[in-house]
Amino acid sequence: MTQQPNIEEVRRIPMMAVMLIGAFVGLLNETLLATALPSIMNDFGIQENQVQWLTTAFLLTNGVMIPISAFLIERFTTRQLFLTSLSIFALGTLIAAISHTFELLLVARVVQAAGSGIMLPLMMTVMLTIFPVEKRGAAMGMAGIVISFAPAIGPTLSGWLLEFFSWRGLFYVVLPIVVIAIIVASMFVKNVTKLTYPKIDILSILLSSLGFGGLLYGFSTIGGHSGESSDGLSQTALFIILGGAIILALFIIRQIKLKKPMLEFRVFRYPIFSLSLVITMIVLMALIGAETMLPLYMQNTRGFSALEAGMMMLPGAIVMGIMSPITGMLFDKYGAKWLAAIGLTIVTITTYFFTNLTMDTSYTLLVVVYAIRMLGLSLVMMPVMTAGLNQLPQEWHPHGTAMANTFQQVSASIGTAILITVMTSAAKNYQPEQAALAGLSEEEAILQVANNASMSGFNTAFWLATALSIVGLALSFFLSSKPKTKEQQEKIA
Template identity: 80%
Template sequence: MNQSTNINIEPKQRNLMVAVMLIGAFVGLLNETLLATALPSIMQDFGIVENQVQWLTTAFLLTNGVMIPISAFLIERFTTRQLFITALSIFAIGTFIASISHTFELLLTARVVQASGSGIMLPLMMTVMLKVFPVEKRGAAMGMAGIVISFAPAIGPTLSGWLLEFFSWRGLFYVVLPIVIIAIIIAAIFVKNVTEQTYPKIDILSILLSSFGFGGLLYGFSSIGGGHGAGEVSTEIDSVALAIIIGAAIILTIFILRQLKLKKPMLEFRVFKYPIFSLSLIVTMIVLVALIGAETMLPLYMQNTRDFSALESGLMLFPGAVVMGIMSPITGMLFDKFGAKWLAVTGMLIVSLTTFLFTSLTIDTAYSFLVVIYATRMFGLSLVMMPVMTAGLNQLPPEWHPHGTAMANTMQQVSASIGTAILITVMTTAATNYQPNQTALEGLTESEAMNQIATNAAMDGYNAAFWLATILSVVGLSLSFFLKTKAKTELKY
């Protein structure tokens, strides 16, 4: 039989339902990067440094990474309507707490609560779309989802930069909260039950292993650069982080072995027996690192090193966000016609070249250069993200769609969180280890020399991080050649 939907739902009802779920997923994903341009002002308010403030992004991604594996179980246990409204409500509570946070610890807690809700919304939305759209229309449908998945994180820094001109960083949450409340009301009207309840048993051990395994791995990588201390990079902290990573890896190994033995696993690792799914997942993981990493580092570079305002920083990223939003439905239609391979190859080539151009940032790099290169980079990312993800999910039989989407989203959040943490660590380590050219400092006062050294060290850090991102992009480009064309990616069941 063709891998198509068995759901009887009128197109109008289907479209209204999908629209509501897209709004919910949009606000959830928007919050991955909404604080990007606000990080410098949060650092100032709470008296913290880069390695600490990056936890507001990392903790959000970390919690998503823990929640998403559980989402496959939740989708099979609860109705579509129950789960979506509950997830939105949890997200609303976290947003409210964030809006009244007066300490860094409370704000960090609020981000965790937010992500507990958003970590369910995205895999649920993707599972529903796979249910209600036949395979021949999934490219266009997932292209619409791509607007959310790629445009929401892309527009976050620009939106926050604009809002920070009028409000404090707390105003970012004041704006999001009413949107979420309205989405809950609309969801209660339009969201119908389309997922199947198989009522799997709650496997507490799997949930614990998943949480400690994924959570520990993300925490360990995020802490390598001193993220859980006072901003100091030391051998002791590195040793603790390494021990956490090794322990988490052991726990994850036990978790995977348990899932392979269970008749009804919480997360189906047998999806990896489909090679195109596995390959597409690796490529999209690299894309997420490229996307989130750049959106974290560039605002820091512009505001902390170049003294641009939050608005100017956000506006620099805006054309790229627009490009991503325009291209997502177009690439969906192109995927339906041509498949993922050559879209991915072209996109990763563009991403590799533009990321390389960011490895030579200076204190005098032109604003227009940043705008054009970033927008071009986002064009490349748009050619890769949804086509490759859809190609991978199309390989799976319908009964494994919840597990496929959960696995895909888990790995993407894990890679985005670890990737961002590693890039920030590379940036801070390179800056710390910077050796100044003493000859270039001759004739400067002590104050001028110190400022020059600090600036050059920061630039060295940003460029080192983008060198790592360039290497990852080239790896993604190489893997893209192994994807199949359309005729070879459609399976029949």
């Protein structure tokens, strides 16, 4: 039995507005605790390796829920799924705000992520359903504000709030917004997605959770502990990654054999979808280069505060937020090919600039170059993703959005792990020039060697990010020049 969506009766603007708000607060919470972790450590008397689980557990749960979202979207109505996911997120936020133990706070983060992991794929599927092909660029551009701006603003917002409130205030600020969103959603969110009522396949859910979860946990562990003298930890992480990859392979084999799979891997039969996904993954890995390396460079090497590091990235986040709807409209008119090519050219040049960081690089210059880099990224992210999703027939949209969001999570984890590993290895293997140390005291010489080694690490990591950007730029020329019309898309389908 299949339920057909009634698109004509949908009030698009208020419905999408409340769904954008829901997805925004969900993604915001990925990075909201970034600058609050030291305060939480002090309150609960825990160490860094424990408190980091507040972020890791959130990302892991998110990564596990996203692949399952395709099944849920086809099983439950739009209203049921969105209101339930928002309510679960609100419950997690409330528990977090009143948590009196670290263990309860960790449970609260998992509950939050269980709700937020559904909201973004659902929002994107609804957009593809209620907007015709020729208007999807502008609609997905609005989604781009959420995807890019929310995680970027998290550290800055939390740094500012912590100037006035305790870490609990971060959750108390979010909670009323979510409650209002639930009330508004109950009035404006309509049932638009098509229901096919697939059967629950417990084995697929287990394989998906263990496979994607294993990959995300393994890579996040390597990324979070590179540089520490812990060979056993690295070997364990590699074992988990290998195990996750094997389980994921079994999951894929099962999905191909099932008549109604939980996650449809045949979406990769569409070349432009596959190409757009590869480009998006490459761009995200390069993006992680700046969002991970620059705060470390500013705080650990240059001595800036967490708030100063967050403020440095704020103009870039604002630029990307402003540009996302604009690039969406440009996509509707010109397609993804040249937007992506121009954007990746900007990303490549600005990433190359970061390969020459020094102890004297000015704060203003970092702000300007990072903002220009985010301008380039805004020309790439949503246009390329929309171009790929436009290739898919409507019944595969839930699977396409779930696949895109899942692989974004995986590529972000892989990018972080690889870039931090390269950074720490380059710093460790740095060989100082003895001539440059002549005339310095022992203390001055040690400090200069440490600073130069750190610079070598950051610059080498950005060289790799530059190379990734060049690969993405080359691939962008294989995208379609113009967006598909409705008739062309139906012919492809």
